[in-house]
Amino acid sequence: MSETIVVLTEQPLLDADAANLTALHPDRDVAYHVVLPGRTGRSLLVELIDRLSLFELPDRAGDERAATDRARPEQALQASLDVLERAGATATGEVAAEKPVDALVAAVRAHDAHEAVVITVPHAVEDTFHTDWATRAQDKLGLPVLHLYSGSSFIGDS
Template sequence: MNPTILVLTEETLNEADARNLGYLAEDNPVRFEILVPADPGRNMLVDVLDNLSLLDFAAAYRNIAGPHLSEKQEVKAAEQELAESLDLLRGLGFDADGRVTGQNPVEAVVEEARRSQAQQVVVITTPHAVEDTFGTDWANEAQDRLGVPVLHLYSGSTFIGDS
């Protein structure tokens, strides 16, 4: 069985994300296990502060006033994000599987990393100024609980978060 790289993403993987994951695999056969949380457990106030720190006023307004998805809609959206991410990776020739997680994404990563004996964990998110600054982001939390490397990448870029 090929070594596993576990990927936790808060949104659909894109071409840049797939390219970054390909760099991790190099020419070695690996298996990607993708986790997409149905409920990322985000705090609305923290999300608004994140949006404001990035000068994304429209997103801050949407977080306050915008339509909020029901639990069923969140699961359906996560399933769609997972399916699209798997299609992308498989289309590029990668061995990839995945699942939608529940309310605690970090706990899901810890459980899956131990179950699959993952060689590495990659967390792909958009920038979250508050969590990234105070080290409370998913990558830092996972790093504190696991004995494997955790890489924090910002979606759609080559920027590496601090974990």
Template sequence: MAALSITVLTEEALSDADAQRLVQVHEGEDVAYHVIVPADVKRNLLADVLDHLSLFELREALDAVRGKDDDRLDKAEAAEALAASVAALTGTGAEATGDVVEGDPIAALRLEVADGADEVFVVTEPHAVEDTFHADWASKARDTLGVPVLHVYAGTGFLG
């Protein structure tokens, strides 16, 4: 029987705890993980400010307005996040590979599904505006990919 192929889209490096939670979803099964980390994804300024305000992060909201709160990963940072994520997954005993992608992360997921991904895990920080209005990566993926999509908030056991 062929391994289950799961693509993990993450906006930051997976922690060891994040990797352990993801691996537990299919514990005991033969799974191959492919991690993709987007570089230089543009974010909506208004959504960022509202996200910070919803979490009572006043300083971060002000920094976002001033342009000092740029959470986008450049290529080098994305490569570091990818290496850490693959290491966290392989540290659990899982098989994991990965790539840094540029452009639309949903387009990258479409390619992954076309190449045989059976499921998609999306790992993000909470984004109140996008999550509420289903404009987040996981919601877009669910709407377009035709495979199961699990949205997990980084550093927590919460599902989005």
């Protein structure tokens, strides 16, 4: 019987994200349950500060991040499940109607998961003040929550 790792992501998973996830436990039978929020609930001002801190211009033509931000949640979820399947992983998922951290906590409990992963792009304000999803989820769950930055192998400080 496989164990479940619950993954909260704010945008469609990338191939690099799937590679990072599957590398966590290559010797164990693991299934993934992806939670993608219908709305992130992020402030536009905080989003602008985040993008400027990464030297991104929010209205830049062809901005891949802006395009994925506009993807419908159902499409983003399916894209994430497809990426995990291509990486050889078993995955299910849901679009959460509630707040992202509350949805992650509910999914961890529903799947009796002992591990949770949050995958986001860097968020200067939340990461600096430890109000990011991973830190908040860790406080609510009482178990370690790994925070990975999308498209890289960098680990957040939660």
